[in-house]
Amino acid sequence: MTPYATSREHILAELERVDLLVQLQVWRARRLHANDEELRGLYLSEPEVDALLARPLGLPRWAAAPLPAPPEKLQAALDYLSETIDQARAETRRQPLPLRLDRLAERFQLTAFDVDALLICLAPEIDLRYEALYAYLHDDLTKKRPSVELVLNLLCPGLDAKLEMRQRFSPSAPLIKHRLLSIFDDPSHFQPTLLSKQLKVDERITGYLLDADEIEARLRPYARLLQPQAELKTLLLPDELKGRLRKLIKSRSEAGGGLRFYFRGPSGVGKRTVAEAVCRAWNKHLLIVEGGQLLHSRPDTFELLAGLAVREALLQNAALYWEDFDLLLTEEKSELRAALIRALELADEPSPLFLAGEAPWEPVARLRDWPLVSVEFTRPSYADRQQLWESALGAETSGKDRLDLAAVAGKFKFSGGQIFDAAQAARNLARWRDPEKMAVTTQDVYAACRLQSNPKLSALARKLTPHYTWTDIVLPADRLEQLREICNFVKYRALVYGEWGFDGKLALGKGLNVLFAGPSGTGKTMAAEIMAAELALDLYKIDLATVVSKYIGETEKNLSRIFAEAETSNSLLFFDEADALFGKRSEVQDAHDRYANLEISYLLQRMEEYEGIVILATNFRKNMDEAFIRRLHFTVEFPFPEATDRRRIWEQIWPDGTPRRPDLDLDFMAERFELAGGNIRNVALAAAFLAADDGRTVNMQHLLRATQREYQKMGKVIAEGEFQGYVPEREANLSKSSKVKR
Numbered sequence: 001m002t003p004y005a006t007s008r009e010h011i012l013a014e015l016e017r018v019d020l021l022v023q024l025q026v027w028r029a030r031r032l033h034a035n036d037e038e039l040r041g042l043y044l045s046e047p048e049v050d051a052l053l054a055r056p057l058g059l060p061r062w063a064a065a066p067l068p069a070p071p072e073k074l075q076a077a078l079d080y081l082s083e084t085i086d087q088a089r090a091e092t093r094r095q096p097l098p099l100r101l102d103r104l105a106e107r108f109q110l111t112a113f114d115v116d117a118l119l120i121c122l123a124p125e126i127d128l129r130y131e132a133l134y135a136y137l138h139d140d141l142t143k144k145r146p147s148v149e150l151v152l153n154l155l156c157p158g159l160d161a162k163l164e165m166r167q168r169f170s171p172s173a174p175l176i177k178h179r180l181l182s183i184f185d186d187p188s189h190f191q192p193t194l195l196s197k198q199l200k201v202d203e204r205i206t207g208y209l210l211d212a213d214e215i216e217a218r219l220r221p222y223a224r225l226l227q228p229q230a231e232l233k234t235l236l237l238p239d240e241l242k243g244r245l246r247k248l249i250k251s252r253s254e255a256g257g258g259l260r261f262y263f264r265g266p267s268g269v270g271k272r273t274v275a276e277a278v279c280r281a282w283n284k285h286l287l288i289v290e291g292g293q294l295l296h297s298r299p300d301t302f303e304l305l306a307g308l309a310v311r312e313a314l315l316q317n318a319a320l321y322w323e324d325f326d327l328l329l330t331e332e333k334s335e336l337r338a339a340l341i342r343a344l345e346l347a348d349e350p351s352p353l354f355l356a357g358e359a360p361w362e363p364v365a366r367l368r369d370w371p372l373v374s375v376e377f378t379r380p381s382y383a384d385r386q387q388l389w390e391s392a393l394g395a396e397t398s399g400k401d402r403l404d405l406a407a408v409a410g411k412f413k414f415s416g417g418q419i420f421d422a423a424q425a426a427r428n429l430a431r432w433r434d435p436e437k438m439a440v441t442t443q444d445v446y447a448a449c450r451l452q453s454n455p456k457l458s459a460l461a462r463k464l465t466p467h468y469t470w471t472d473i474v475l476p477a478d479r480l481e482q483l484r485e486i487c488n489f490v491k492y493r494a495l496v497y498g499e500w501g502f503d504g505k506l507a508l509g510k511g512l513n514v515l516f517a518g519p520s521g522t523g524k525t526m527a528a529e530i531m532a533a534e535l536a537l538d539l540y541k542i543d544l545a546t547v548v549s550k551y552i553g554e555t556e557k558n559l560s561r562i563f564a565e566a567e568t569s570n571s572l573l574f575f576d577e578a579d580a581l582f583g584k585r586s587e588v589q590d591a592h593d594r595y596a597n598l599e600i601s602y603l604l605q606r607m608e609e610y611e612g613i614v615i616l617a618t619n620f621r622k623n624m625d626e627a628f629i630r631r632l633h634f635t636v637e638f639p640f641p642e643a644t645d646r647r648r649i650w651e652q653i654w655p656d657g658t659p660r661r662p663d664l665d666l667d668f669m670a671e672r673f674e675l676a677g678g679n680i681r682n683v684a685l686a687a688a689f690l691a692a693d694d695g696r697t698v699n700m701q702h703l704l705r706a707t708q709r710e711y712q713k714m715g716k717v718i719a720e721g722e723f724q725g726y727v728p729e730r731e732a733n734l735s736k737s738s739k740v741k742r
Contacts, residue, residue, distance in 0.1 A: 289321065
């Protein structure tokens, strides 16, 4: 006996056996319908009614009839074919070729009866003539699919066997619970019995048996199948974690059975890659289900898709990897969570399962006995980030234009996944900038890193695009030195906290909290923009209108969302008018005071836990709560500019393209009018518009008129004649000399 050459050859041989089985029963049925073939199935004659009353319980007329001569030959052929199939299967098992029908029976724990029932239902999917044959055996031309009764009659020798085997069509039986067969009602019958219900092979099962490996169509928008490529030994993981994973892999390989993992950690830290490495060691595929996309499904749809995912994993010899599992842990999603647990429990032989999320979770209640291993993944350290950057951009770091990847690793606390995504984005930016050389520059890397930062923060804050450099800001020398020290804190904090070990000495307060205090217009926002440009980080300005709420608890909730998104955005958070949020706590007089103080206490806690960069700006430092001041790493005072500083501001405020009279008396403007830098900018802009309407060259009259309008806007008292009668210094000197001559 030769083995089967293909799995499909085995399926066709089994269907040939089913064909003989059907022929045998058709011969029996035909003996009873020889006289009324034309009208059979359309009415019942009186002799037929009498025959129905006289037949044994549970058996159709054709099954109780004596065998005529031709079917005896069919029975012999059936027995011979069954024996031949068994021998060919035995020979095939010695070959590396897997037989899909046998594999299906093994993975879903199907009995011989289940397999034959599946084949009977599969026959019409291969050849439509079986629809007519089944209708003939049903004695009903409308019933072209096999019913539960027909399958029992074809496979069971007597009533006792039928009563026993009907349990194989219950909801908990493998054929039904794994949706290998679907049971549907006869539309012409109201509330039909189980025996009269019809059966159909699921399309995915038909495809599987015929050597198709495409993922279930209903599951395809939410799942993908991976052939694992990662190896545990090459992954950048702590040695202790690698050692434990190796022991688990070895114990599972030796003992068999399933193992369930819960991988916890932020996105991109390598949870899926580790799952790939584990599956590669187990010689399994990995079926990834994007659980977050199913959260808005109806519970019945969700449970259906979860069950299909479990079935697909078994069909593909794959471990199931369910992403965003922690999103199901809220009370609102309890129904979906229960549906997923029911689906995961469908597998009689537990297969490897990976649940992935960010929040902590331990199984309780009915899941307490699960063999679950919880593994926590943390963001890579500074040294690991350097190594990941070298791996991602190794080819681009050689030569004279070597990239400073150490600085990039220090500024951007990326996960491994984000680093490789940013590296690819940098290559794409270089390709667009210079299609010929495509050389990645430092600017490409920083731009790519900013693109990888969390885009959700844009919905909660306003992104500012820096326009200023160090030459644009006018401050005392020690204040500028302070700003540069803050930038150095950001540049080297990964080195100090990581390699130098300060991370282990600090439980909280690892972020950078800075206060800019000074009158309006003294350059606080400009300084924040300059720092963002220096550090190549995005700057987000928090709009207090979207944060502060009159409803109790909403302000804290909004702030929590901002800080949570900012944790992964690698950006500078800029709170302008910070005293509105971070003001002093007051004595409790009523419920409003109590909740206002709770808001401030929450902010204190959240600021201390936050590991990012926060810049607070206030015009009134005395209004800030002292507890905030103690938690600040830097405080920078922005003084009102003196005359010499105002002179520098007046000189620098003009764009090169602005036409100006050469005799603009900027010394007079600086000495005469005490304005902050922001007001000077407003005056210069207003004077430019006045000049555009009058001669198109900025002169002193334009400056004076614009300054007068700025004073009026500021509500300053204007002395009589303060903006009239200006005489340029040259003309004043000439006037004095002429008087002396006289």
